[in-house]
Amino acid sequence: MTRRRFLSGSASVQAFRRLDQLTILARNQRFTETPVKMPGADKETDLSERIESFLSELKRCGSGAGSLRGSAETARETTALLRRITAQARWGNAGELMEIIRKEGRRMTAAQPSETTVGNMVRRVLKIIREEYARSRGSSEETDQQESLHKLLTSGGSSEDNFRQHFAHLKANVIEAINELLTELEGTTDNISMQALEHIHSNEVIMTIGRSRTVEAFLKDAARKRKFHVIVAECAPFCQGHEMATSLCKEDIETTVIPDAAIFAVMSRVNKVIIGTQTVLANGGLRAVNGTHTLALAAKHHSTPLIVCAPMFKLSPQFPNEEDTFHKFVSPHEVLPFTEGEILSKVNAHCPVFDYVPPELITLFISNIGGNAPSYIYRLMSELYHPEDHELYTGK
């Protein structure tokens, strides 16, 4: 049916057309085609393909404020990928493995600088390798971890040289340890929400902002035993607060949605502010969704306790003064729709995603290993990460 031809014009025209088609076909012989050369399938090709696809996914995630996936999922995926690298990449000793992980880690963090979980997981794995190496060598991890000032001064950065020794079982041990880390990651949200009853009491008024999966689970867990009222600030322009409220309502939690502008006005009624965060910074401050700083200041003014639910994998050795990667500006579409027309060429619209919340506004962190004050963050940091791994970039 579709092959039928509809032509108009005289017979001679048709004859010309046919003639012409022939020429075109004849000329087609001259085509030059250049397929791109593909190197032979390799064992490592599969690995690098996976890494590439993860990278591109990272680059693309978060076209809105909250990424499509939660950061817990990103953390798990990163760790799983690092486990795969450990298993499949070619390395002879711990030093080489660390070099590979560091190199891939740098690429992964560069792909989406705002997603600090990726870098954190890379550091965790590096730490695991260090510990496993030390254990294989027979020295206890304690001594390795707490290097004295004197030792730091004398050895300098040359401690890497010690990782050159080969151990046959190192690979299995590292993978085992990464598996443990994965198990820990899977349990984080549960571990945090388990503590809910210690913090939320009956008939309290809780305020939160936007949507955090951790806070959601935390509140829902508390709601199984207690009755309380949640006020959700909508968190414009993305309004994840609406989703949060819908989700909480389904669990029969009394929920009120307020605009961000009403945060201060409502704060006097609130007993506790419970928020999630995107990153916990090294100084105990937060990088959290836009509007959180307002909320924290209002809470401070009314002396309302501000509780941050943050799994350990969100703890990042980053300080807030690293300005360039700290902020993230997305498409101003939500602020001023692209369909607005003429006005767009006359104004500048910006849509930042994150706020910095200084540590003095925060009362308590609830992580999967318990509650901590902001001043204790530095200590957790030193437990989780090796000081040499804080800067992935300066590593050789």
Add this chain to the structure above:
Amino acid sequence: MKSITCYLFNSEFQTIYRVTFHFSHQALLPLANVSMIDYTLEFLTSTGVQETFVFCCWMASKIKEHLQKSKWCRPTSPNVVHVITSDLYRSLGDVLRDVDTKALVRSDFLLVYGDVVSNIDISQALQEHKQRRNMDKNVSVMTMIVKESPPGHKTRCEDDDIIIAMDGKSKRILHYQRAQALKRLHFPMNIFHSGSDEFEIRFDLLDCHISICSPQVAELFTDNFDYQTKNDFVRGLLVNEEILGNQIHMHVTKDGYGARVSNLLMYDTVSSDTIRRWVYPITPEANFADQEGQSCTHSRHNVYRETGVSLGHGSQMEENVLIGRNTMIGANCTISNTVIGANCVIGDNVTLDRAYIWNRVHIADDVKVKQSVICDNVEVKHRVVLNEQCVLAYNVVVGPDITLPEGTVLSMHHPDEEDDEDDDEFLSDDNDVGYRKDKTKQKGINGDTMFPGLVLNADPESDSESEVSEGSHDLGSHPASPELDDVKVFQNEVHGTLQRGLDENISCDNLVLEINSLKYAYNISLKEVMQILIRVVLEFPFHQQGAQISTAQYSSHLLPLLKKWAPVFKNYVKRPQDQLDCLASMEGVFLERETHWAALVKVLMSMYQLEILEEEGIMHWFNQGSTTDKSQQLRRNQGLLKFIQWLQEAEESSEGDE
């Protein structure tokens, strides 16, 4: 996962583009310091495309080289890129016909231009397309993705203004029309009888030039080999809908960004949109093309800096600024809404606003640039002022102490020069287009001998610009759209073909073949072909020798040409009617050039002797009632009268012989 195949191809250029950027392909032009083709490929990859075919005909080697260096050709790339080149791709139609010939696609594919910048999520459109395909086998052949943007929107390109009538429920396109300067629109009644009770007629849509096509699209292009563009295709399909039973749907998206950089105005708009992060996550600092050393930082007010940028004392980067690596900026400069490439040196007290400066440009002190494009390796000396919409092409040196008026285009590529060294690289037809455009512009030369300066009288960009800024919709007073009509382009192509035929001594058979193929490329009727052919040949000496040649010189140049191309004429001038048309068109040419009337006789004589024209034809033409004074005057020309008399006598004598 589904495998979508994509077609990118590099369309014909707009006027300025071709001339100015003679040394670079459109798809390789830097937009916010990244080649345009990278934006397109990034968009395709992010939509989950796994295989991309890049079709190019012009400067293919450069595109190939670029792609081979880019991340798209690394073995780990999720999107396998093939480059297919041919000199014969002159339009979308040619490309798709070739796709069909080679059977490159078996399933749905995505069709985009090589200069589309977009971050639209097409998954929903794709799903809808698949659903429609499943419901009615082979009925819906294409889903066009359009973006809602009301009139007056700066990303709307005037060339792309379309009016669409569609079925509100099924999103089926019922009528599709380009709205170029049309004051009155006609909608065929039958579209409203199609049984649906909901119609939408919309003018607020921007064609993103992204379409999801079924494999049938390629077949349809083969079946109808007069389809050249998507416009032809859509309109042809809608007209023949009842017979063919194919439908076109569309998907209107509100989110996301999608635009095609089809001219300099769009270049300006899309660049500024990219800097203002409308295309997030494709932003300058994302380094999505994954090039070494292109890392870039983003700070407040959309100021982007790559590594090694130095800024002098008192200089300000106000807002929406992108500065490439190792660029040095002097003291007390004011820079806003500007993109500066790599390794540029900018002096003191320079003011840049909406300037697009490419790589390795030197700008001296006290220069002011407003809304202009400055290409690679340009040197701007001190106290030069560039007003709006200036273009400095590659390697131009300007100044010192000069103010360029609005819309100036400076290029080292002199329009009259034969670029022999480039001939291998460029397609001859493209060159012809380039020349022709240069020639039309040459009229605007204002005696500037310092450099081959060209002044555009009707700069398409300024037209659209003023329209946007005034928000006026007085389309009637607007000069014709910058897109040249087919006849004009065809005429230029024929001229080019003949010129080449002369230079390379191509046989007449081949010339006929080429003209025939041009005829279909531009959808020209046989009558028009002949008229244009005559016109081109008669004007040929003017083009070669300049317009001021004397009549004697003119005829001495023309007559050998006529003799040489006699077989070409014979091929087109066959019937008596053809002869009349031919004569009428000759008359038309000569009416425009009164001074050369004397040559008409010689032309007629030689064509008569070459047996292209017969005496009956000539007599019939001569006796035909002329309508205007001028043509009557022409007929009273002494030489012509003598010739006619001679003809009559010859006729009588031949009759007498019998």
